[in-house]
Amino acid sequence: MTEIYGVVFQMGKVASTAITKALGSLRNVEAAHCHFLGEDALRKVLRVALNPANTDYFFNHQMGQMAENAAITRTINRIRAGADQRRLVVLSLTRDPFTWFRSSVLQDISGYADLLSDLAPDDSTCSRDARVRLGLTRFLGELEQHLSDFPSVEACLEASRSGDPHKMGKAHDWPHQQRQLLLSALRPADWFNQHYRMGLGLDLAQFDREGPLWHATDTNAQFGIIRYEELDSAFPVFCDWALGQTPRLPVANESGRKPFSNAIAAAFATQEAARLQAALKRSDYARHFGYA
16 A cells, blocks of 8 residues: 655646656655645636636546546545545645746647637738737737736736626636636746645645745645756755655656647747736746746
8 A cells, every 4th residue: 555645736837747757656655646626626627617618628628637636635635634544745836937828828729729810910811820829929918918907917817817897907808718818827826826725725824945845744744845947956855855765757758749839939939928928927926936
């Protein structure tokens, strides 16, 4: 029987598959990874998934995660309640919000391609790639302008979640998928205040920092946070603290190219993207983890 249940609980695009594989290679460790935990989070995902404006791509992805994350939530709850005698070890990662969003768009481009193509200027001679590039560039500019109406990224998030057209500003008139892309862009600033606190009942004030590791300890559980940019040096520190042994971190297979990768790279190299990069630093998250 395994003695440790290791969970890589993160917002995606932080090498979670490789990290989970490394933890699972250790003797007496069962490893899993997920993006959300807890009953409240599961209800929110279900509500978004069932929205009639949601696309098939995101619906299938969201429903596929529901059963897996419900099982992980149950195991965590059992360990923390003493019904499962294993020790819980949770690792979460942060990432620069701009590079996180670029990676997120690349990962989910199949779900956003139609939206971005529609946002491109009307030009029947444009190729599909060109329309995605132009539409994404337009969105990056509009998002930066929208953020400029708020004192911080968190204030923009609060307005977006309110559903109040007076608070939401120009984003209230955006199509559903465009509003979802907005929320995706702001997710790093929101994740530890919403998903982490919701799923584990902890907030950042409960963590101590030692070098590259933020850590906290609870009954039968240890929680660590490291920066994705420092993964190679910080991962061994976390493993030594939580596990007493350090597995080899496998190199992720990045040989397959995503559709529209050149178009996305070009859009994220524009002036609109540079202005957005600066705007995304105006958050408590960016300041806390050294990205501001």
